[in-house]
Amino acid sequence: MSTLSPMPCIIIAVAGASASGKSLIASTVHRELCDELGCEEIGIISEDCYYKDQSHLDFATRVQTNYDHPNSMDRDLLIRHLKALKAGQAVDIPKYSYVEHTRMQEVTHFEPKKVIILEGILLLTDERVRNEISLSLFVDAPLDICFIRRLKRDMQERGRSMESVIEQYRKTVRPMFLQFIEPSKQYADIIIPRGGKNRIAINMLKAQILHLLGKK
Ligand SMILES: Nc1ncnc2c1ncn2[C@@H]1O[C@H](COP(=O)(O)OP(=O)(O)O)[C@@H](O)[C@H]1O
Numbered sequence: 001m002s003t004l005s006p007m008p009c010i011i012i013a014v015a016g017a018s019a020s021g022k023s024l025i026a027s028t029v030h031r032e033l034c035d036e037l038g039c040e041e042i043g044i045i046s047e048d049c050y051y052k053d054q055s056h057l058d059f060a061t062r063v064q065t066n067y068d069h070p071n072s073m074d075r076d077l078l079i080r081h082l083k084a085l086k087a088g089q090a091v092d093i094p095k096y097s098y099v100e101h102t103r104m105q106e107v108t109h110f111e112p113k114k115v116i117i118l119e120g121i122l123l124l125t126d127e128r129v130r131n132e133i134s135l136s137l138f139v140d141a142p143l144d145i146c147f148i149r150r151l152k153r154d155m156q157e158r159g160r161s162m163e164s165v166i167e168q169y170r171k172t173v174r175p176m177f178l179q180f181i182e183p184s185k186q187y188a189d190i191i192i193p194r195g196g197k198n199r200i201a202i203n204m205l206k207a208q209i210l211h212l213l214g215k216k
């Protein structure tokens with residue numbers, strides 16, 4: 001039996017409101033660290049891939065789901081995957097459709113990496129997830145700015161009407177942010193104001209990742 005120990009795996013969590021700039025921060029850091037580490041050593045996982053499968057429900061029912069409540073996530077699967085990656089095992093991550101509001105048939109095969117950037121609104125609300133994380137960030141953009149960004153994005157990319165974005169925002173997105181996401185900021189190691197283009201914060205994050213890897 002092999003006694004080789006798995007390579008170290010650093011998991012960075014990027015949390016914050018919907019459309020605060022989490023994906024933009026994650027993709028910028030990923031792109032810029034690819035050059036220094038090699039692209040096979042760093043990857044991004046979106047918490048949204050771990051929304052519960054809803055293929056057994058009709059579309060009208062799926063639209064009514066509260067996607068901003070912690071119970072909408074398949075946490076057990078996320079934790080299993082994080083533990084497997086840390087143990088040096090590859091995982092098959094579900095693909096999720098925001099248009100259909102459910103999992104798709106396909107999965108993304110994801111090999112273990114030295115650095116994984118995990119981004120999602122509800123990550124820091126869960127103690128079991130927090131326990132798997134080496135460093136956590138909270139992107140702290142003003143809610144009105146987030147709403148404007150979300151309105152544009154959801155109409156352009158997620159097949160929504162203006163009325164549906166406004167209704168969902170009033171019914172679940174804003175209340176769940178205030179109840180669960182905002183309070184989870186207390187668990188962040190670093191708070192990033194404004195959003196995805198905060199250059200100083202991005203540089204600090206890159207330097208911290210390299211430091212955790214013993215590179216600088
Ligand atoms: N600081 C910023 N200035 C301008 N636009 C931004 C900024 N941060 C993010 N955005 C834009 O806002 C939208 C939502 O950002 P995104 O990173 O997808 O948010 P999240 O992943 O938090 O939901 C995207 O179109 C993104 O390009």
Ligand SMILES: O=c1ccn([C@@H]2O[C@H](COP(=O)(O)O)[C@@H](O)[C@H]2O)c(=O)[nH]1
Nearest residue numbers: 017018019048067068098101102121173
């Ligand atoms: O089926 C779904 C699943 C999620 N949502 C919304 O997505 C955001 C989270 O994604 P971000 O990229 O962080 O904005 C969350 O606020 C849910 O409301 C959805 O509308 N439908």
